[in-house]
Amino acid sequence: MTPPGGGQDDRELKARLERLSGALESKRESSKEQARVEDGASVTRTGQAMSLGFRVLSEFVAGILVGSLIGWQIDVWFNTTPFGLVVFLTLGTAAGFWNVYRIAAATGSR
Numbered sequence: 001m002t003p004p005g006g007g008q009d010d011r012e013l014k015a016r017l018e019r020l021s022g023a024l025e026s027k028r029e030s031s032k033e034q035a036r037v038e039d040g041a042s043v044t045r046t047g048q049a050m051s052l053g054f055r056v057l058s059e060f061v062a063g064i065l066v067g068s069l070i071g072w073q074i075d076v077w078f079n080t081t082p083f084g085l086v087v088f089l090t091l092g093t094a095a096g097f098w099n100v101y102r103i104a105a106a107t108g109s110r
Contacts, residue, residue, distance in 0.1 A: 052103070052107065055103065056100050056103055056104075059096060059099040059100060059103065060096040060097070060099065060100050061096070062096070063092045063093065063094075063095040063096025063097075063098075063099060064089070064092045064093055064096050065092070066092055066095075067088045067089050067090070067091050067092015067093065067095065067096075068085065068088065068089050068092060070084075070088045070092070071084045071085035071086065071087060071088025071089050071092075072084070072085050072088075074088065
């Protein structure tokens with residue numbers, strides 16, 4: 001047996017439940033959309049960081065390799081083994097560090 005007016009209360013509760021369910025679903029959808037946007041931004045930041053890391057690595061290694069090759073060639077031409085290699089390897093390493101510093105300073109000022 002239902003109390004008088006019980007049918008009305010059930011309809012009101014069901015209507016309220018439908019409204020709450022709809023609001024919850026819309027919140028879930030907006031939350032999913034926001035997560036997709038944040039994931040995209042995270043992927044972009046990761047890609048930018050990897051790009052910067054590879055650039056720093058290549059600048060540093062290139063400085064060392066170029067310095068070594070120049071020093072080795074000077075040693076061959078002037079028969080000054082190993083002094084040319086040591087001097088230019090040191091200069092190449094310093095140039096590599098200088099390039100890394102310039103990249104870091106430019107990135108930090110953004």
